[in-house]
Amino acid sequence: xxxxxxxxxxxxxxxxxxxxxxxxxxxxxxxxxxxxxxxxxxxxxxxxxxxxxxxxxxxxxxxxxxxxxxxxxxxxxxxxxxxxxxxxxxxxxxxxxxxxxxxxxxxxxxxxxxxxxxxxxxxxxxxxxxxxxxxxxxxxxxxxxxxxxxxxxxxxxxxxxxxxxxxxxxxxxxxxxxxxxxxxxxxxxxxxxxxxxxxxxxxxxxxxxxxxxxxxxxxxxxxxxxxxxxxxxxxxxxxxxxxxxxxxxxxxxxxxxxxxxxxxxxxxxxxxxxxxxxxxxxxxxxxxxxxxxxxxxxxxxxxxxxxxxxxxxxxxxxxxxxxxxxxxxxxxxxxxxxxxxxxxxxxxxxxxxxxxxxxxxxxxxxxxxxxxxxxxxxxxxxxxxxxxxxxxxxxxxxxxxxxxxxxxxxxxxxxxxxxxxxxxxxxxxxxxxxxxxxxxxxxxxxxxxxxxxxxxxxxxxxxxxxxxxxxxxxxxxxxxxxxxxxxxxxxxxxxxxxxxxxxxxxxxxxxxxxxxxxxxxxxxxxxxxxxxxxxxxxxxxxxxxxxxxxxxxxxxxxxxxxxxxxxxxxxxxxxxxxxxxxxxxxxxxxxxxxxxxxxxxxxxxxxxxxxxxxxxxxxxxxxxxxxxxxxxxxxxxxxxxxxxxxxxxxxxxxxxxxxxxxxxxxxxxxxxxxxxxxxxxxxxxxxxxxxxxxxxxxxxxxxxxxxxxxxxxxxxxxxxxxxxxxxxxxxxxxxxxxxxxxxxxxxxxxxxxxx
Numbered sequence: 220x221x222x223x224x225x226x227x228x229x230x231x232x233x234x235x236x237x238x239x240x241x242x243x244x245x246x247x248x249x250x251x252x253x254x255x256x257x258x259x260x261x262x263x264x265x266x267x268x269x270x271x272x273x274x275x276x277x278x279x280x281x282x283x284x285x286x287x288x289x290x291x292x293x294x295x296x297x298x299x300x301x302x303x304x305x306x307x308x309x310x311x312x313x314x315x316x317x318x319x320x321x322x323x324x325x326x327x328x329x330x331x332x333x334x335x336x337x338x339x340x341x342x343x344x345x346x347x348x349x350x351x352x353x354x355x356x357x358x359x360x361x362x363x364x365x366x367x368x369x370x371x372x373x374x375x376x377x378x379x380x381x382x383x384x385x386x387x388x389x390x391x392x393x394x395x396x397x398x399x400x401x402x403x404x405x406x407x408x409x410x411x412x413x414x415x416x417x418x419x420x421x422x423x424x425x426x427x428x429x430x431x432x433x434x435x436x437x438x439x440x441x442x443x444x445x446x447x448x449x450x451x452x453x454x455x456x457x458x459x460x461x462x463x464x465x466x467x468x469x470x471x472x473x474x475x476x477x478x479x480x481x482x483x484x485x486x487x488x489x490x491x492x493x494x495x496x497x498x499x500x501x502x503x504x505x506x507x508x509x510x511x512x513x514x515x516x517x518x519x520x521x522x523x524x525x526x527x528x529x530x531x532x533x534x535x536x537x538x539x540x541x542x543x544x545x546x547x548x549x550x551x552x553x554x555x556x557x558x559x560x561x562x563x564x565x566x567x568x569x570x571x572x573x574x575x576x577x578x579x580x581x582x583x584x585x586x587x588x589x590x591x592x593x594x595x596x597x598x599x600x601x602x603x604x605x606x607x608x609x610x611x612x613x614x615x616x617x618x619x620x621x622x623x624x625x626x627x628x629x630x631x632x633x634x635x636x637x638x639x640x641x642x643x644x645x646x647x648x649x650x651x652x653x654x655x656x657x658x659x660x661x662x663x664x665x666x667x668x669x670x671x672x673x674x675x676x677x678x679x680x681x682x683x684x685x686x687x688x689x690x691x692x693x694x695x696x697x698x699x700x701x702x703x704x705x706x707x708x709x710x711x712x713x714x715x716x717x718x719x720x721x722x723x724x725x726x727x728x729x730x731x732x733x734x735x736x737x738x739x740x741x742x743x744x745x746x747x748x749x750x751x752x753x754x755x756x757x758x759x760x761x762x763x764x765x766x767x768x769x770x771x772x773x774x775x776x777x778x779x780x781x782x783x784x785x786x787x788x789x790x791x792x793x794x795x796x797x798x799x800x801x802x803x804x805x806x807x808x809x810x811x812x813x814x815x816x817x818x819x820x821x822x823x824x825x826x827x828x829x830x831x832x833x834x835x836x837x838x839x840x841x842x843x844x845x846x847x848x849x850x851x852x853x854x855x856x857x858x859x860x861x862x863x864x865x866x867x868x869x870x871x872x873x874x875x876x877x878x879x880x881x882x883x884x885x886x887x888x889x890x891x892x893x894x895x896x897x898x899x900x901x902x903x904x905x906x907x908x909x910x911x912x913x914x915x916x917x918x919x920x921x922x923x924x925x926x927x928x929x930x931x932x933x934x935x936x937x938x939x940x941x942x943x944x945x946x947x948x949x950x951x952x953x954x955x956x957x958x959x960x961x962x963x964x965x966x967x968x969x970x971x972x973x974x
Contacts, residue, residue: 246652336661337364351686352664355656359727361669361679370409372669374662375653375704376402382645386619387413390642392590394575394622396629397649400707404571407524407621411569414522414619416441418567422514422614423447424554434511434554436612441516451509466498497743513559513614514566523568525618527561532582536560536589537597537614539606553609557597562589565618575622576631583633589616590639616693620644652701655693659702663689666706670713677717683730688713691737695780697890699912715740745780751783752898762786762869763900766941769861772872772901773853774892775836778832782888782895784872786839787850789857794833802836802854813848817855820932821862834858849886851877852905855932856939866941873935885909890916897924905935 338357357363366372373380379395379402386393387410395403421444425435439447457556470491477487516523527535537560544550562570572578578586589595594613599606622632622640628636640646653659664685669676691712695703703709716736720728741749762770769789776782800818802811814836821834836854852875860867874892876884889910896904897920906914908928916924929935937950 238602239282282913295361301950309774325671336665338362349657351660351689352682353660355661355664357664357682359679359681360664360671360685363665363668365665365669365672368409368412369405370412372665373402373405374411374666374706375659375702376406376650379406379649380648382647383410384413386410388557388643390619392620392622392644393924394637394640394646395649396624396626396646397703398651399625400705401649401651402706403621403623403649404573407571407623409571410619411524414568416519416522419514419515419516419519419522420514420567420615422444422510422559422563422566424513424557424611426508426510426552426554432608432610434609434611436513436559438615441519444512444515445517447620448510448512462498466494470494488778500613511554511557513557514563523565524571525561525565525568526571526573527565527670528571529577530561531889532579532585533558533600534561535578535582536585536595537563539597539599539604539609541599541601541604541606554611556606556609557611559614560597562586562595562616562618563597563614563837566615568618570618570620571623573619573623574628575624575636576628577747580633583636583639586620587633587636587639590620590643593617612818648702652698653697653704655696655700655702660689663692663702666709667713670710671717674717676721677714678720678725678728680713680716680728680733681730684716684728684733686791687730687733687959688716691733694890694915697887697913699915712740713953742778742780744781748783749898750897751777752895763875763902764869766866766868768864768866769857771853771857771860771867771939772869772896772899773850774872774874774896774904775841775850776888776891779888780891782891782893784895784899784901785841785850787853787857788837788839789854789861790835790837791858791861792833792835794831798830798832798834800836803838806838810848810850813851813876814854816848816879817858817877820855820877820881821858834861848876849874849888851875852883852935854930856935859936860940867939868903868941869900871902871905871939872899872903873939875905875907875910875929876934883907883929883931883935885913889913893924893926894920903927903938905929905938 264694313756321515336355338355370380370383382393383406385391393407393410394915395406419441420438421441423437423444425437426432427435433938467875473490473494474484475481475488499675511687532538538558539553540551540556542551542556575583585595593616595616596613597609597611599609601607620640622628626630651841667680667685667688671679688703688709692702692709695705695709697703712733716733717728719739720732725732763771771787773785773787774782775785800814802814806814818834836858838850852873855877856867856873859865872892874886874889876886878884885907889906890913893904893906893914893916897916901924903925905927906929910931911926911928914926929938933950940950
């Protein structure tokens with residue numbers, strides 16, 4: 220008896236031979252399957268209903284080779300349906316054929332999975348390609364055509380798309396690592412559309428008469444599973460009809476005998492009840508012969524895509540339901556309690572697991588087995604459940620796994636699982652930004668149209684509204700000449716703007732709606748930062764006028780997109796022992812190291828012996844702590860001011876990292892920091908010269924704040940310190956000490972430091 224049959228393993232010679240007789244065999248294929256599990260005593264001489272006629276399975280049930288014949292029939296029909304179907308082309312122009320209508324449908328063409336932006340079926344770039352829309356000539360997003368395939372809707376991520384293309388062709392696993400919202404799940408879905416659907420299979424679970432706790436499993440071509448189950452149900456219905464008819468005849472005879480011959484009605488009723496229960500009990504055994512359709516792909520139009528993110532062990536690996544009635548004839552047959560897991564439903568398709576590191580170790584180990592063996596048995600996941608006694612034959616798990624996560628996903632991921640993905644597939648890092656080119660700006664316009672079409676309830680965007688969205692994409696990139704690829708967040712802005720326009724019954728979403736959406740869709744960090752700034756004003760904690768010794772308005776970032784003003788104060792006191800630098804404000808490791816670097820500059824710069832002095836540095840109200848080194852310039856300026864007793868202008872804020880030679884190095888988040896300074900009422904912001912190209916503040920702040928780029932600490936002091944004689948003396952002394960350091964152009968090749 221064949222326990223697990225793969226219909227793709229038929230030799231080529233057998234395929235040719237069986238294909239010639241497929242027309243005659245196809246009508247028998249469904250009903251022949253039933254020989255595998257139906258009891259011999261109950262099916263003899265009965266018929267099975269088919270689609271157009273009622274083919275019989277007489278003679279097969281008493282033949283010990285019946286299951287093999289059923290397998291042959293299914294194989295021959297499978298060969299008949301796949302002959303002349305999709306042939307996989309190993310070139311870059313892979314094409315799969317759909318034999319439903321005899322025409323070929325390209326799965327992918329060419330090397331580029333992306334597609335050009337079209338208007339009414341043709342590219343329309345009549346304008347200047349340097350404008351915001353990249354020369355796209357449209358009035359609204361309604362004019363922009365949205366591609367049908369997901370792979371053509373992907374924006375950017377050229378390297379990842381190329382990997383997905385190769386992985387789909389060669390059936391390789393993929394691990395995608397990157398920031399949230401950069402398109403990992405979209406690429407996984409796109410991969411499922413690139414796989415051929417002709418290989419899909421249905422999975423059936425049959426009762427095992429030899430051991431009920433080890434149900435038998437078999438696979439058939441997609442769509443055949445329903446027909447087999449229907450045929451079994453029809454067979455069971457006919458048996459039940461015959462049994463019911465026989466039961467009522469016997470009951471009538473028994474009651475008649477009791478009334479007319481035994482003259483005891485009570486005895487007749489009791490005998491009739493016993494007969495009724497006996498027939499019903501026997502019917503349960505007959506019904507248990509109906510197979511369980513574990514995986515059904517009859518209505519699947521593309522290869523399956525299963526998102527198993529956050530799934531518990533049973534949902535991922537399959538499970539067996541608990542049966543409270545385990546004896547006495549009331550129990551549910553084991554094969555009927557078997558439930559498919561995501562790894563079984565994804566057979567011949569894609570299994571997507573986001574945040575792969577959150578999957579428990581035992582599940583990761585079992586997932587490794589499913590990947591390596593291509594099959595995985597189903598058993599009860601709860602040790603206390605009666606399902607733990609059930610263990611099916613192996614169920615096919617021939618899927619492509621797409622694992623995804625952030626950078627921390629690799630730390631907690633099972634090393635052996637990652638090794639299998641890397642050994643049998645690809646690893647790819649998702650980009651956060653992409654170069655701002657005309658073609659990409661056109662695709663961002665199409666992205667807006669895609670989001671509107673996907674939602675289905677939003678008004679289309681006008682040309683000016685799309686331009687504002689693209690400008691916001693530039694701003695969120697945080698890099699000059701780039702656009703953000705965190706499209707989930709940008710899509711949220713599109714939906715909020717569309718909701719605003721829809722609430723006002725507008726025909727189209729306008730630029731004003733987008734501007735209003737930018738204010739409404741502020742992140743929690745932005746809202747907290749704004750509240751933080753307002754509360755500091757109420758308690759007069761923000762100083763924006765005059766000059767103070769040892770106090771500097773530093774700048775920091777909350778979250779990823781919200782700036783705040785964080786004052787830093789310094790005080791120099793006599794030491795009770797060896798002099799030391801004491802910093803408070805919940806400093807993290809990088810921030811503490813930055814303070815040590817600043818102390819090196821101070822020792823080199825100061826004429827005084829600080830070995831007998833303590834330098835106290837306080838980050839005022841840094842409740843969340845200080846993580847990066849972007850306050851290095853601020854700390855150095857505050858300490859130098861305290862050592863030399865020279866005041867600092869309080870209408871100035873600053874940010875920047877600092878080398879031990881006094882060079883000002885680039886940092887991140889300068890745009891948000893500058894806007895925070897403007898909201899606080901400050902006049903001037905000092906930033907690293909290397910970050911000057913990254914500044915993309917909102918128009919409303921451009922006239923409120925002056926931006927001063929610097930390359931060296933001496934330039935910072937020259938701008939920030941008050942009092943001409945003292946300031947000039949300090950700056951000249953620092954220049955004489957640093958020497959040639961001022962002549963170097965620092966920072967243009969460096970990467971931004973942590974915030």
